[in-house]
Amino acid sequence: MKKEIVAILAIVVGITTLLTVAAVSNDGGYSVSPCEAIDTSLGNATVTDFLNATNMTYVQVCNYKGYKGENTWMVQWSSSNRSMNVYVNVATGNILGIDERTDISQPRETKTWNLVDTIEGSGDKTTRPFTIKGDEWRINYTVKTPIWITNSSFRASVYSEDQAKGRVTQWDCDGCSCDDTEYIDEGNGEYHIKVTSDVDNWKLVIEDYY
Numbered sequence: 001m002k003k004e005i006v007a008i009l010a011i012v013v014g015i016t017t018l019l020t021v022a023a024v025s026n027d028g029g030y031s032v033s034p035c036e037a038i039d040t041s042l043g044n045a046t047v048t049d050f051l052n053a054t055n056m057t058y059v060q061v062c063n064y065k066g067y068k069g070e071n072t073w074m075v076q077w078s079s080s081n082r083s084m085n086v087y088v089n090v091a092t093g094n095i096l097g098i099d100e101r102t103d104i105s106q107p108r109e110t111k112t113w114n115l116v117d118t119i120e121g122s123g124d125k126t127t128r129p130f131t132i133k134g135d136e137w138r139i140n141y142t143v144k145t146p147i148w149i150t151n152s153s154f155r156a157s158v159y160s161e162d163q164a165k166g167r168v169t170q171w172d173c174d175g176c177s178c179d180d181t182e183y184i185d186e187g188n189g190e191y192h193i194k195v196t197s198d199v200d201n202w203k204l205v206i207e208d209y210y
Contacts, residue, residue, distance in 0.1 A: 029071065032093045034061040037073035040093055041086035055079050068096055113138070116206040119193070123200070127193045129161055134210030135187040143178040144201040154178070154197040156204070161190035 032040070038061060042050045050056075056077040064074035064087065072087040085099045116137070117130050145152045154173040159166065168186040193204060 029091045032073065032088060032090050034073060036093065037061055037075050037086075037088040037090075040088050040095060041075040041077070054084065055082065056084065063090070070096060072096055111209055113207040113209055116208050117204075119204045119206070121195065121202060123197055125195045127195075127204070129190050129192045130206060131190055132187050132208050134208050136183065136185050136209045137187055138184065138207050138209070139182045139193070140205040140207065141173075141178065141180060141182065142203045143173045143197075143199055145177045145199055152176075152197075152199050154199050154202060155195070156182070157194045157196075158184060159192055159194065160186070161192065165189075 038059060045053065054077060056079050058078045060076045060078075062074050062076075063071070065071050067074070067087045071090045073090055075086040075088060077084045077086070081103045083101050087096045087098070088094070089096055111134070116132065117127075119125075119127050139156070139158070141156065143154045152174070155170065157170040158168050160168055165186070168191070169182065169184055171182055173180075187208075193206075195202065195204075
């Protein structure tokens with residue numbers, strides 16, 4: 001087993017070593033050096049085996065007097081998502097305890113609106129099937145009716161290709177122009193839209209949220 005911290009630096013490229021110690025002397029009962037404490041914290045493993053098994057990249061040693069009421073070296077091995085504290089008695093070299101913490105949480109993925117299809121038409125129309133990946137999606141719809149026409153109709157019905165689900169939503173725009181958004185929380189599947197209208201100019205922009 002290696003007896004010097006220099007061995008760790010020589011074997012593992014890129015490891016950073018920081019020793020934070022108070023002035024120590026034999027009179028104070030320090031018979032174990034910080035380097036020896038690191039050596040003890042490795043257990044029976046070689047330096048490379050230990051680092052490969054734990055994925056640690058950083059080691060720090062500091063004097064810690066509060067662990068179980070005894071004077072110890074706290075050898076802290078750490079990586080970006082894990083830390084392991086090994087408490088070594090400064091007089092005897094015995095390991096008094098080991099605390100490990102692992103943060104396995106992953107950054108939350110940022111969802112965005114993604115264009116699925118843009119469909120324009122006049123009068124009645126049934127769209128081609130399209131695929132939704134996310135749990136939520138929306139349809140931005142624009143219906144343009146000339147101002148001199150006061151009695152027009154527009155209805156959009158969304159159907160799942162899964163016949164067991166059938167129609168999932170429906171909305172109308174009657175007697176005027178419309179520019180709005182319909183949100184749909186029935187996601188992840190195949191759909192089509194059936195438009196029933198006497199309007200000459202309408203547009204559907206389908207967006208998926210994932």
